[in-house]
Amino acid sequence: MKVDIKLPGLFGLGLLWIIFLALGYFTSWRMGLQWFSQAGLLWFWVWYLTWKRADLNRISTDTPLLNDLGWANRLTLLRGYLIALTGGFLFQPDIQGFISWIPGLLYGAAAILDRVDGFVARRSKQTTLLGAELDTVFDALGLLVAPLLAIVMGKIHWSYLSLSFAFYIFNWGIYWRCKHGLNIYPLMPSQLRRALAGFQMGFVALALLPCFAPQQTVVCGFAFLIPVVLGFTFDWLVVSGRINGESVGAKLFFSRLVKISRNIFQPCLRIFLFVGSIFMLYKADIFEPPGSIFLTLSLVLGISLVLLGSAGRVGALIVLLLLAGSAAPITPLSIGLLCSGAWLLLLGTGRFSLWQWDDVWVNRQDGASA
Incomplete structure (x- = not known):
């Protein structure tokens, strides 16, 4: 099995060298050398994280080690x-x-693989402790590296790094509580967290x-x-026991919050996105x-899907891509439209929707048994 881990590490040396030569030839040798140094360190780090966890390549703690990855x-690992x-x-x-x-395409491929690897694991009935561990570790690494790159390129505000740090602070907080003998309470179940x-x-x-304007992506x-x-903050309050996630009161409160969002907030976002987009098209x-x-007809299609709640998340994505x-x-209007589109993409279109197959796709685990 460890051969499966060693080979990508050795293969990486050749790949990094080839890309270094290509970057040096097409851009500058300084840029190529800097890329080689940074990518090489991260490549080794990914390899080390995998090698260190090789003993987790098993279905569960009481099953034998698998022969290959x-x-x-x-x-x-490719991700x-x-x-x-x-x-x-x-x-x-x-x-x-x-x-x-190239950076966006590379990270985009990694984001797609985040969904594909889970599908392959469940379909092959080989969901391992190693896969679950690496999935979390690489998610955190990606949400540190890629946002930092986007900040350097001026595509997002530096405060977005708070999302990256939140993961590490959250896990450090759990470690600190364990070390000091404090209780760790289970998180409340949530499909939204994964989405x-x-x-x-x-x-x-x-x-x-x-192709996307920095002022829009910010x-x-x-x-x-x-x-x-907000989600990380709430999860920490639950894990640390400041909110009792098992209490009837907490469950009732969040059940009501979900209903208010689905019945009022999300439908209002749909109406605002439709009316605001029509007004913007009319004025400018x-x-x-x-x-x-x-592009104008595509925007009209997107806002129509959102208003009808027919594959509304797809419509929201169309609107966001076109506006960005x-x-x-x-x-203020364009800011409101971008925020509305983003939140509809995250939450869905809510009540009074005609066809919500995209909600099912977002929340399902591909490859899992029905």
């Missing part, structure tokens, strides 16, 4: 290495031309692409950040020719 764990390659572009302000597309993490990776990957960053920070030419007619890539000025 399996395809699911290999995909998870870690893609994050390492992305990290090579950190602190390089002169990324231009076709090179500027929020997945959407963060997708957002940062898209924000890294040069606003979107705040919209995606706020729910996650937010899309530049050529293609302005097609448009020439729309940053105004």
